[in-house]
Amino acid sequence: MKSLDFDFLKITWVNVIDIIVVAILLYYIYSLIKNTLAVNLLLGLLIIFLFYHLVTSLHMDLLSTIINKFMSVGILALVVIFQPEIRRFLLHIGKNTFLQKNKTWWGNLFGSKDLERDNLLRIKPIIDACKSMKKTRTGALIVFVKFYDDQLFANSCEIIESKISKRLLESIFQKHSPLHDGAVVIAENKIKSASCILPLTDNEKLPPQFGLRHRAGIGISENTDAVAVIISEETGEIAYAKQGRVRMNVSFGELEKLLNKDF
Structure with a gap:
């Protein structure tokens, strides 16, 4: 009987750091968009994405082409739509940097x-x-x-x-x-x-x-x-x-x- 290969289950410390960083980013994003219109925008984009796959699987070429053109703008559309949230995200990161957190310590020296x-x-x-x-x-x-x-x-x-x-x-x-x-x-x-x-x-x-x-x-x-x-x-x-x-x-x-x- 052949032994099973469980190499895919091996987790290194790099994988752990990767997971933690992704979790922190998701938490920051959630804290910034909760109770705002951005949640509705994300739901709208998700619905369009699922609808695109549905019409593609049904070979509805005209609708597929229209939605595909809409989705082709991709990252540019997301930047325009979520500009306030991206701005808040960058500000939130800047406020929590090491230098900002330790400005009082610097002040004690000067x-x-x-x-x-x-x-x-x-x-x-x-x-x-x-x-x-x-x-x-x-x-x-x-x-x-x-x-x-x-x-x-x-x-x-x-x-x-x-x-x-x-x-x-x-x-x-x-x-x-x-x-x-x-x-x-x-x-x-x-x-x-x-x-x-x-x-x-x-x-x-x-x-x-x-x-x-x-x-x-x-x-x-x-x-x-x-x-x-x-x-x-x-x-x-x-x-x-x-x-x-x-x-x-x-x-x-x-x-x-x-x-x-x-x-």
């Missing part, structure tokens, strides 16, 4: 105490403005970015280029102000622009009480490395959006820690 003191000076007028707007239930959306994208913001905003000020933030979001309807963008230790129109999130599972202000804050945090502070006009509650996720009922102490960490 004067982190000075940086922390400067951060507190920058954050204080923002916290004070949030306290005042929470008390008066003034709706606000403040976006913090590390790098100001002129193409993204300048085309839909009023340029301010001003020092961060409690009174300026309050006056911008005062309901009779012509600039109150939109977001304020803060970068490079300045109020760069106001009345900004931001992309809304595609997340279909957000609470129904979330209005355009919350959806815009979450949307900008999905598509860029920005974080957003949202003050509800109805309740005065403060929310904090980062990487497409939102933290509700943020206290001023928590807000200071979050901004000190991310800004």
Whole structure:
């Protein structure tokens, strides 16, 4: 009786690493597209793929040719369709690199105490403005970015280029102000622009009480490395959006820690 050959069952450490890397990539992709329209797009592409094989097996030449022409664009179509998800995927990877994770360690070598003191000076007028707007239930959306994208913001905003000020933030979001309807963008230790129109999130599972202000804050945090502070006009509650996720009922102490960490 001949012995069976089980060579195909041999697993090397390279195979294990390969499986782990693929699993990590699949997890990242899933975390980025869950609760978004990308899931529906993937299902649509899967249905088209299965339908193509069905009509091919039935020798329906005309339909096969049409679908084949559609599928021939392949990777280019996927890049166009999933451009926001690909952008978020690359941003997500960049945020989790070794250097980003250890920026605090680098800061300890080059004067982190000075940086922390400067951060507190920058954050204080923002916290004070949030306290005042929470008390008066003034709706606000403040976006913090590390790098100001002129193409993204300048085309839909009023340029301010001003020092961060409690009174300026309050006056911008005062309901009779012509600039109150939109977001304020803060970068490079300045109020760069106001009345900004931001992309809304595609997340279909957000609470129904979330209005355009919350959806815009979450949307900008999905598509860029920005974080957003949202003050509800109805309740005065403060929310904090980062990487497409939102933290509700943020206290001023928590807000200071979050901004000190991310800004």
